[in-house]
Amino acid sequence: MILRALLVACSLVPAVAEAQQHLQISLAGDISTQNCAYGRGDSAIQEAKAQALAEISRQVKSGSLLSLAESQQSLSSETISYLQTLSSLQQEGMDLQGLKTDISAPVLQGSETCITVTLLHQSLSQGQSEGGWATTDEVISVTVVGEGWEDRQRGVSARKSAELDALRRAISQVVGTWLTEQRSQHSNTAELTTETTSNFELQSFVAQQLQTKSAGTVKAWSVLESQPIQPNGMKVTIRADVEKTPLAVASKNILQQIGSPRVAVVAPQPLADTLRLWLSEQGIEISSAANLTLRASHQLIKRSGTARLNLSIILEDQAGNAYGRWQNRPELIALPYSDQVLRDLIKVHLSTDGQKKEFHQQLNSAFMRVVKEEGLIHDIFISSQYLSQPDRLNSVLSTMGGASAVSVSHSDGIYKAQMRFTGTTGELVAALRQSLQPIAGRVMPQPTINNDFNIRFD
Amino acid sequence: MNRTVNIIFSLIAASVLTACQSTQQAQQTQTGNVSNRASNAQIAKSAYNFEDQDIKVPAFFDTQGLANCNFDRASEADNCPLKKPVVRMYFSGTDVGGEGQGVQALREYDNNQLLKMLENQFAGINRFRIVTRDDAVISKEQQLQLEQQGATNVATRATANRVLQPDYVVKLDTLRTVKNEGSITGWMDYTLEITSAIIDPYTREMLAYPNVGKIRVKSEDVRDRSELKYVMANNRHVSGFRYFDSAHVNAVMNDMASRGIDILLTRMLSEMPATAQVFGIKGNQISLDRGQNAGVLPNETMIVFQYSAGFVEPIGVANVNPSRNSAMGEITLWKDSKLADSIAKQAEAGVYRPDSNTKIFAVSVGTPAGFLESRT
Incomplete structure (x- = not known):
């Protein structure tokens, strides 16, 4: 037994010596070693690099590198102290992968690819992460630059317009921080924010919506x-304190407005069923009375006994305005033609991650366009008995905040007003009751809300 | 005096005539016979049977190193020798015209199945990346996977692995002819001619390289004449080869086409020989930077040569066996030259590695000796 232990010990001694020979320390304190990995190309190089760094790490941790360095007379005391710091940081669990390294040109040897990895002498202080949304302060201060020009028609001075621009930029910047924070914390928002065509677009869109809706997010500036x-312009630099909570609440509302709209599905079977199921899985509500309609169609492309799906x-x-369009990639898969092939192909195409994303993206940008175009179209039915001055209906509705594109028609004693509105149905009902009061003949009753887009006073 | 002048003039005239006779027309070409004999396969001599004068660098060698390669099959750099063109193969048969004994059966010959054989054989030599046209098998397999693995799995794979887009089309044209000889006892004589073309499907350019020429296969190459004999009486077939029966004719044509494809493969291997760079030489052993990935085949006979300042100098001949991305070879005969002696001496003492100014390559001399027995 003792003899065996001695043999093992003897066999270990040259191994350590050899391992030390693999590593070289330059006068500048760079540590380099050569390593080979099976294969060719980037994967082999990465593997060889990882192995080399692991080897350096092992020797730094075990102290054998330090004793090798101390045995080299030519190394300066500064280099030795650097190696000592490296060694202690390694023992604390620092990962070498994040440090600056230099890799030589790969050399092929048989089936292996060999590289020399050099861990460069570098400053070992770790950078502090910058404070963002996660700080405990209730207010975020940002410094932004805004530009504006005089608008005589609207009676806005250059300074005022520049300040408004700067404030919008300040909100946009904070919204950006909030979105980044949301993306890392909540997968739902992450899905929406990462799938929208451009995050920057989403960020400025939310900021724009926030500014039009309320100005309560900037506490002080x-x-x-x-x-x-020149000419007639102004550039201002402002420091704005943006309140976190109202901004987050308002942003969330806007995102919800874009992210979970309702749609009606018009499609032939079996596409309609699959599509309904798929939309529900994506968090999109289906309602036959929804203002937005998904109109889908399919076509089988047959060739030499196989079929593809278009x-x-x-x-x-409802008015027939198209907001978005999505087309699958028929070249993705061909299946043998059979009675079931349509069902199978639909299933595969709607399971494809990439196509799913593309579809979702199209939907999101369509919904965003809807909100951008000042809301969805709402139908308001008012019985003529409640209106004393029906001729003023159009002008009264047009002056309502958030309302646009108003048109009024009349049939069978009912006035039908069609308009776009940016807010929720509750907000619309409240606004209607308020605005209609002056032209109402008697007290307006509680309206019947058939669905979000259909409000009746009768 | 006059006589002397006459003699001088005569001498001058004679010398001019002699001079004229000496400017003969240059003979740079000679008449060759256009033959219609059957084609044959050319294969490399085993490296073990080489003699000194055989060690010469063959045509189509390439001295491109792997420095520009990223070793990613899907996105290999254009100037990397491992990049192979993606091709789709077509086997187009010309209709057999005219009427006569056995013509109808020959016309019915369907060479679609041959296409699959062609794809399979071509894929094995690793000179091209082939996109199969076998839609039936592929769609059947995807249907099965859909049933067994589910739609999500199939959809993920289908998105990640798109069908390769061909750079070129490899088209094989075939010309089939038949004639019969004899009267009461006659025999059928079939001929199949194959030519190949590589076409850019967008520019419609037909590439000049690789040029495998024309391959002619005759029925006597694959069948004894006695097997194609038949007996007629009162203008009716009595016994022997059933030339009117498409199944029997198909059997003969298939063998002929198969032989044609074999010859085509050997010509392709000579036209596009595998080339690899030599890392080092130790004794008689050479280590090469490419293997199966560059189409090196087992028992490849390769000429090892030094490439320096645009000149090639053969060093020896080696028998090479590949691994996946490198190859090992044994130099069976060193060239009788000063350079080869010097390298051999250095390799004897340890590992000889070429310096930065010289490069050593190994190039295949063609289809390996055992290829036809083991692969066709």
């Missing part, structure tokens, strides 16, 4: 610097 831009979907509103 001050102009730090202003300078004129799937096309258009998103439009």
